[in-house]
Amino acid sequence: MKYLIYILTFLTMGSTYAQSNIKVNEKAPKINITHWIENVPTNKSLxxxxxxxxxxxxxxGPCIAAVPHMNKIQSEFNNKDLVYISITDESVEKVKRSLKRIDFKSIVVTDLTKETQINFGDGKKGLDTYPLTVLIDNKGIIKWIGEPKKLNSKIMSKFLANAKTENKDNELKKTEIQIEQNNTLSFKELLSNNEIANYFDIQEAKSTEKLKKTLGTKIISLKAYSLEEIYSDILNIKPDHIKVPTDFQDKRFDLLYKNIEEGSNLELLENNILNKLDLEKNSVFKSTKINMVSIQDESLLEETLEQRFSAKSDADDKIIFTAFTIDNTLDELSNLSSASFKANEDNDTKYDFIIGIKTKRDIINSLKTYGLSVEEKDVNREYITLISRE
Known part of the structure; x- marks a missing residue:
């Protein structure tokens, strides 16, 4: 595998949006399409x-979140000599699953050769930023490169009038989904070095720039995380269920962890953190309301087609879960919501979910579309207090 895809949940570094192989006012590379999937035109010539x-x-997630905006642009500008192409490099079956839940007005296609992604990306491996929108005029010249949500009526009007369309996205922040190639070297070494089965390090952060990279629970890299955030985002303890010592409340940590052996990855990670920071954990269990989730209609659950990675990505008022178990999905939803969710039975199968998270009702309604029922019950939940060892 030439590259690995990670989730960068809090990346905020500034960057230009131009891909290294394309530039505004230059000839656009070839657009290669292997399969026309949705809204297929009679005349396929571009x-x-x-x-x-x-x-x-x-x-x-940001790609899915941009769909309503792009649909609105298409409704406003719908000339006969104008086409909207949404292109991916994924399988037709995988795309069709998403189209059951996401309403694209554009022509949805895929290029399984990845030729288009390479041509419009770095010229070697592909794109380094998603989502990405490119405006190409009727002479094949690139007029604008940017984030889809930055595309507006003014830019479109100039584009169609063949006027000079300035690319104002030069100072855009990168989106949460990126293809990682040359970032944290030690993290890259852990990924590539199969001889290292276990590794752990936690240090006080030197930077305030928050960054998360994960490969499931087996390899984790965090930058500038508080203890509360580590417990919430990684160990699945809700923020109001954890109390840390006063002298740790303003501290931020960089954490690097790997465990590819069998066993409880998260339990081992927690023990490593407590030992390194010289902390003890006191737990009490209190009765609380919890939403128990059961499989009611298994026919609505489709096993994931993604074999390379697991991913979680924000899509405004939704979260995209790729190759997640039901248990892990519910843990993440519990951290995002004031409500707690737990699976009623064990299930190690991985699925893909698109879950609305604006309200508890949105979460429950989304789960129901996957054949999952929700019933509120009283259970004992763990509340944690961390104490510095004397």
Whole structure:
């Protein structure tokens, strides 16, 4: 595998949006399409047409979040010589699953050769930023490169009038989904070095820039995380269920962890943290309301087609879960909501979910569309107090 895909949940470093292989006012590379999937036109030729080319992926939350905006742009600008193409490099079956839940007005296609992604990306491996929108005029010249949500009526009007369309996205922040190539070296070493089965390190952060990279629970890298955030985001303890010592409340930590052996990864990780920071954990269990989730209609659950990675990505008022178990999905939803969710039975199968998170009712309604029923029950939940050892 030439590259690995990670979730960067809090990346905020500034960057230009231009891919290294394409530039505004230069000739656009070839657009290669292997399969036309949705809203297929009678005439598939893109010659002499204005093209709004949008790169997306089923696992990319910001891509899914941009769909309503792009649909609105298409409704406003719908000329006969203008086409909207949403292109991915994923399988037809995987794309069709997303189309059951996401309403694209554009022409949805895939390029299984990845030629288009490479041509419009770095020229070697592919894109380094998702989502990405490229405006190409009827002479095949690139007029604008940017984030889809930054595309507006003014830019579109200039584009269709063949006027100079300035690319104002030069100072955009990168989206939460990226293809990681040359970031944290030690993390990259853990990924590539199969001889290292176990590794742990936690240090006080030197930077305030928060960053998360994970490969399931087996390899984890955190930057500038508080103890409360580590327990909430990684160990699945709700923020109001954890209390840390006063002298730790303002501290931020960098954490690097790997455990590819069998056993309880998260339990081992927690023990490592407590020992390194010289802390003890006191737990009490209190009765609380919890939403027990059961499989009611298994036919609505489709096993994931993604074999390379597991991913969680924000899509405004939704979360995209790729290759997640029901248990892990519910743990994440519990951290995001004031309500707690727990699976009624063990199930190690991985699925893909698109879950609305605006309210508890949105979560429950989304779960129901996957054949999952929700019943509120009283259970004992763990409340944790961390204490410095004397």
């Amino acid at each position: 010659d002499n047409k204005f093209t709004v080319l949008e790169f997306w992926a089923t696992w990319c």
